[in-house]
Structures are given as C-alpha cells and as structure tokens.
Amino acid sequence: MLRIGAVVLNVADTDRAGSFWSEALRFDRGDNPDFLLPREGGACRLHLDSTDRTHLDLWTDSEGEQRAAIERLVSLGATRVEWDYPDNADFVVLADPTGTLFCVINIDA
CATH class of the missing domain: 3.30.720 (Signal recognition particle alu RNA binding heterodimer, srp9/1)
Structure with missing residues (x-):
C-alpha cells in the first residue's frame, strides 16, 4: 500500500x-x-x-508494489525525473504535474 x-x-x-x-x-x-x-x-x-529540498517520501513494501505504484502515479500525470542514483537505490524520483519532486521508496530493499 x-x-x-x-x-x-x-x-x-x-x-x-x-x-x-x-x-x-x-x-x-x-x-x-x-x-x-x-x-x-x-x-x-x-x-x-x-542539503536536500523539502519533499514527500512515499513508501511501498516490495519492489513489485513500488513498480505498480510508479506506473499508477505516472498514469495520473507524474513524470520520471532524471536523477543521479546511488548503487542499489531503493527509491525512484518522480515529479507531480506541477513539477514538485517526491520519492517512491521500497522500504523492503
């Protein structure tokens, strides 16, 4: 969820x-x-x-749930953001339709 x-x-x-x-x-x-x-x-x-900007961290409980949530958010108007991810990153950076950044994190990673 x-x-x-x-x-x-x-x-x-x-x-x-x-x-x-x-x-x-x-x-x-x-x-x-x-x-x-x-x-x-x-x-x-x-x-x-x-050092980081103010943003929401949205949590999921598995990699599959994270993928499904990202797909759903993109279908609602979010966009993927180009980001310099660390190795084994457990998060994906998205932007809402107005450009506000947020992260979707798999807390089980």
Missing part, C-alpha cells in the same frame, strides 16, 4: 530544527537525531536535511 512514510524538511540547522520540531510535534529523536519518529503509530516520520 502506497503511503506517506516521511516528510523531508529542508532546514538550515538540523540540530536546532530537531529540538523545535520534536517538541512541537511530540516526536522522538531516534538513533539518528535528524529523523524524528512519532511517539504513537499512524503518523509519518519527519526527516531534517540541510
């Missing part, structure tokens, strides 16, 4: 933003303090990043 797994938020200072957002949202700072985790289920994670 395609779902919002994380919102990646571009911030100037991940430590200061992490302190603020963890308290504001009542999220916990995990082993990686740039990943804020909901204390209760149902909410997506918040990733703080000083």
Whole structure:
C-alpha cells in the first residue's frame, strides 16, 4: 500500500530544527537525531536535511508494489525525473504535474 512514510524538511540547522520540531510535534529523536519518529503509530516520520529540498517520501513494501505504484502515479500525470542514483537505490524520483519532486521508496530493499 502506497503511503506517506516521511516528510523531508529542508532546514538550515538540523540540530536546532530537531529540538523545535520534536517538541512541537511530540516526536522522538531516534538513533539518528535528524529523523524524528512519532511517539504513537499512524503518523509519518519527519526527516531534517540541510542539503536536500523539502519533499514527500512515499513508501511501498516490495519492489513489485513500488513498480505498480510508479506506473499508477505516472498514469495520473507524474513524470520520471532524471536523477543521479546511488548503487542499489531503493527509491525512484518522480515529479507531480506541477513539477514538485517526491520519492517512491521500497522500504523492503
């Protein structure tokens, strides 16, 4: 099932933003303090990043589900984005019809 797994938020200072957002949202700072985790289920994670742009990470549970979700999103008007992917990338970058980037990630990879 395609779902919002994380919102990646571009911030100037991940430590200061992490302190603020963890308290504001009542999220916990995990082993990686740039990943804020909901204390209760149902909410997506918040990733703080000083180099990446703000975007949604949509999660799938398998490679087949990821492929099907990408095909469906493209049929709805999304486009594939040329990207410099690392080896063994678990994500695909797409853009919505207005050009806003987002990722579809196979979290089982």
